[in-house]
Amino acid sequence: MSERPIKVLIAKPGLDGHDRGAKVLARGLRDEGFEVVYTGLRQTPEMIASAALQEDVDVVGLSILSGAHMTLLPRVCRALRDEGLTDVLVTAGGIIPDDDIPALHEAGIDRVFGPGTTIGEVAEYLRSHARSRGDA
Amino acid sequence: MTSAEERGRDLAERARSGDRRGLARLLTEIENRTRVSEAALRVLYPMAGQAHLVGVTGAPGAGKSTLVAALVRAVRATDRAAAVLAIDPSSPISGGAILGDRVRMQEHAGDRQVFIRSMASRGHSGGLAAAAADASAALDAAGFPFVFLETVGAGQSEVEVASIADTTVVVEAPEMGDEVQAIKAGLLEVADLVVVTKGDRPGAQRTAAQMRAMLSIGAADHGAADAGPDMSAVEHHAAAGSDVSAVEHHAAAGSDVSAVEHHAAAGSDVSAVEHHAPAVGPDTPDTAPATHAMSRGRRRPKRPQVLLVTAPTGEGIAELVEALDRRLAARTSGALESARLARAAAQLDGILTERLRSRLHDPRLGIEVDHLVRAVAGHELDPYEAADRVMERVAPAR
Numbered sequence: 001m002s003e004r005p006i007k008v009l010i011a012k013p014g015l016d017g018h019d020r021g022a023k024v025l026a027r028g029l030r031d032e033g034f035e036v037v038y039t040g041l042r043q044t045p046e047m048i049a050s051a052a053l054q055e056d057v058d059v060v061g062l063s064i065l066s067g068a069h070m071t072l073l074p075r076v077c078r079a080l081r082d083e084g085l086t087d088v089l090v091t092a093g094g095i096i097p098d099d100d101i102p103a104l105h106e107a108g109i110d111r112v113f114g115p116g117t118t119i120g121e122v123a124e125y126l127r128s129h130a131r132s133r134g135d136a
Numbered sequence: 137m138t139s140a141e142e143r144g145r146d147l148a149e150r151a152r153s154g155d156r157r158g159l160a161r162l163l164t165e166i167e168n169r170t171r172v173s174e175a176a177l178r179v180l181y182p183m184a185g186q187a188h189l190v191g192v193t194g195a196p197g198a199g200k201s202t203l204v205a206a207l208v209r210a211v212r213a214t215d216r217a218a219a220v221l222a223i224d225p226s227s228p229i230s231g232g233a234i235l236g237d238r239v240r241m242q243e244h245a246g247d248r249q250v251f252i253r254s255m256a257s258r259g260h261s262g263g264l265a266a267a268a269a270d271a272s273a274a275l276d277a278a279g280f281p282f283v284f285l286e287t288v289g290a291g292q293s294e295v296e297v298a299s300i301a302d303t304t305v306v307v308e309a310p311e312m313g314d315e316v317q318a319i320k321a322g323l324l325e326v327a328d329l330v331v332v333t334k335g336d337r338p339g340a341q342r343t344a345a346q347m348r349a350m351l352s353i354g355a356a357d358h359g360a361a362d363a364g365p366d367m368s369a370v371e372h373h374a375a376a377g378s379d380v381s382a383v384e385h386h387a388a389a390g391s392d393v394s395a396v397e398h399h400a401a402a403g404s405d406v407s408a409v410e411h412h413a414p415a416v417g418p419d420t421p422d423t424a425p426a427t428h429a430m431s432r433g434r435r436r437p438k439r440p441q442v443l444l445v446t447a448p449t450g451e452g453i454a455e456l457v458e459a460l461d462r463r464l465a466a467r468t469s470g471a472l473e474s475a476r477l478a479r480a481a482a483q484l485d486g487i488l489t490e491r492l493r494s495r496l497h498d499p500r501l502g503i504e505v506d507h508l509v510r511a512v513a514g515h516e517l518d519p520y521e522a523a524d525r526v527m528e529r530v531a532p533a534r
Contacts, residue, residue: 040242
């Protein structure tokens with residue numbers, strides 16, 4: 001059996017309506033051989049966690065441009081934990097000041113990708129960090 | 137080995153008991169065709185068979201996901217749970233996929249009685265994923281009374297869903313072709329129900345009227361259905377007038393069929409077609425002995441009921457759920473039974489093929505597949521002889 005594709009959920013939490021970046025990333029990861037679930041705009045943390053659970057994804061990628069990342073991203077992490085999804089890799093991208101990154105790591109975001117990150121860099125990071133799944 | 141079996145039985149148990157995480161993990165195992173999934177399915181299969189497995193297929197952008205979301209809404213309104221298995225195509229180049237059907241189903245994201253799972257086709261042709269039948273069985277055994285199976289955007293010949301689903305719903309967007317498209321062989325032939333979507337668009341009612349007219353041809357023997365009552369025939373009689381045949385007979389009588397279509401276009405909803413049609417066409421029982429004789433001894437074409445819906449507003453959706461429920465209620469009467477026999481045959485066939493293929497590469501049998509392939513490519517060996525040599529090793533004839 002060939003190695004199965006890594007499954008990624010790309011989600012946009014909160015109210016900003018700009019999903020071009022998320023779509024470009026989804027498309028790019030498709031071309032890198034990932035199976036990408038795209039859920040659309042304006043997701044609540046609970047909706048994201050529920051989708052991650054039902055889809056049994058390896059990675060949750062959060063795109064946020066609204067500036068509300070310090071509020072929303074920790075909530076997404078908490079919602080994922082509440083669903084028992086502790087072995088899912090969580091990444092974030094968008095407009096996130098460097099100063100905020102340590103606190104986001106603390107909250108459970110594994111990696112923050114800033115503007116200018118290439119698709120190849122994201123793909124490489126996901127391949128090397130998507131956790132081998134436990135018997136959850 | 138044993139641990140795979142234990143884990144399979146454990147996941148089966150968790151899926152049965154309503155543990156959504158267990159179910160999600162089980163679906164991943166099924167998708168990856170693992171030993172764990174096989175062990176789980178051995179446990180679950182006897183418990184499946186309760187759900188109504190509804191296939192939803194149609195061209196890309198026809199409105200499948202939006203229709204499924206609306207169906208889930210209507211099913212939830214009757215306090216029943218629903219599962220969705222949505223297939224999107226895998227890239228033939230990278231193997232990756234965009235699974236985007238959830239975008240249209242966001243309203244159900246917070247509802248714990250709704251379980252939505254996306255699945256990539258992973259190189260399987262035919263409109264589904266290889267794991268679709270097994271995944272459906274797992275969702276069925278997990279206790280969902282409805283399992284909606286949404287195919288990839290289908291072309292004219294991606295009809296596999298009909299061999300998996302109890303009921304096949306073919307989704308048609310308005311203005312996607314003329315009446316000739318409606319009489320072509322393929323996708324429309326496997327429809328148990330045809331749903332014309334985007335009912336608020338100009339042309340939607342005309343499309344529905346054309347579908348009705350064209351798909352009812354050859355419907356002469358609905359009184360003599362070979363395997364129990366034909367649901368579309370029942371529907372036909374239940375309607376206020378003999379709607380479809382009215383259109384048909386009107387045309388046959390040499391009158392202008394566009395008159396009917398004109399009424400349809402002028403009406404405010406699809407019932408207008410049914411209401412007006414008998415007025416302009418003779419409401420005669422439709423009998424056509426010649427057609428009947430011709431179809432004798434062959435499989436009869438289905439006569440799908442045609443429904444017009446506007447999914448975002450929910451118009452026509454309750455009627456669609458009623459049609460589905462009627463079909464399930466008649467489950468012992470033939471139509472559903474033959475669908476289930478077809479599914480069982482397809483499942484068995486799939487598993488046998490998979491097992492045969494894996495034995496091909498079993499080193500103990502010493503089949504040099506590469507060697508044979510090269511010999512065939514070089515025209516040193518004909519492909520039939522090569523297959524015979526493989527079969528002698530894999531399953532020697534007595």
